Amino acid sequence: MIKFQGTEYQCSMELTLDLIGGKWKALILWHLGENTLRFSELKKTLPQITQKMLTQQLRDLESHGLVHRFIHTQIPPKVEYSLTDAGKSLLPILSTLCQWGLNYANDTELTENQVNLTCI
DSSP states (O other): OEEETTEEESSHHHHHHHHHOSSSHHHHHHHHTTOOEEHHHHHHHOTTSOHHHHHHHHHHHHHTTSEEEEEEOSSSOEEEEEEOHHHHTTHHHHHHHHHHHHHHHHHTTOOGGGOOOTTO
């Protein structure tokens, strides 16, 4: 049993999936990678995510210490997002998942037009 931020998890996999699971979190982490992006720049990399969902996911990732939000004190306000060290430690894992997806797609005989190679 693992207790983390007031939640009990049966195993570390359950905790990990809670932190980075879902449709958007891993993609957000991947697109931030080694980059610092403004909200609008990040939104452009994920055109199907709503503004509300992106905001929620970024707040969740920030609250778990995976994403850093930096607010520039200027007018108009400028907010940038980047990965924390903990977030950066996920990049090799996300890269492996990306490679696995490509291999799986190739192994299941999807045509090259159906495979998005942008995550390599």
